[in-house]
Amino acid sequence: MDVQKLILPQWFWRLTPVLTARQSPQEFEAWLFTSAAEPIFPEHIYQALIWINYQQTTAQVYRSICAILSEDEQFLEKMADIHAVLSLLSGEYYDWTTCTKLPLPENYGEEIYALLLEFDEWEIFGHVECDKSIAERKIACFLDELCAYLSGQSKKLSDIPIL
Numbered sequence: 001m002d003v004q005k006l007i008l009p010q011w012f013w014r015l016t017p018v019l020t021a022r023q024s025p026q027e028f029e030a031w032l033f034t035s036a037a038e039p040i041f042p043e044h045i046y047q048a049l050i051w052i053n054y055q056q057t058t059a060q061v062y063r064s065i066c067a068i069l070s071e072d073e074q075f076l077e078k079m080a081d082i083h084a085v086l087s088l089l090s091g092e093y094y095d096w097t098t099c100t101k102l103p104l105p106e107n108y109g110e111e112i113y114a115l116l117l118e119f120d121e122w123e124i125f126g127h128v129e130c131d132k133s134i135a136e137r138k139i140a141c142f143l144d145e146l147c148a149y150l151s152g153q154s155k156k157l158s159d160i161p162i163l
Helices: 026-034 041-051 058-071 081-088 096-101 108-125 129-150
Strands: none
Touching: 026 058, 041 058, 058 081, 081 096, 081 129, 096 108, 108 129
8 A cells, every 4th residue: 555644744733632522622722821832833823723712612613723724835735634634533434545644653554444444344244233332432442542642642652452
């Protein structure tokens, strides 16, 4: 599988918890105003982020942050891939090739791809509902941990779960 890695600045990944609804907009806003947050982002991005109304719905905050990103040339041509990555990390939609575009060690993306493909087969071939529920929880937990790793909130990359 020869897929181009999605190259984004490290600070982008710090947005993924709020963009995947793993962190509430209000929690993100509170963190944004700490001394730890400002040095992470380029000044123009940080200034734009602090002007967002984080009392809006999660979907409105998502659109506001994506609007900021799409104004930046380095993101404009990558917005489709960015939306695919966010959909994958939020567990909404699995675009298999997205797994291999993530900035992860070699073969790790392919292993995620295999895991999600296996889960997809479970849904198609109708495994026992209890087993499917356990598998869904394992995948949700794994995606939480993957998001934490990509955002820098965790230094440890989790093992791929066995369904």
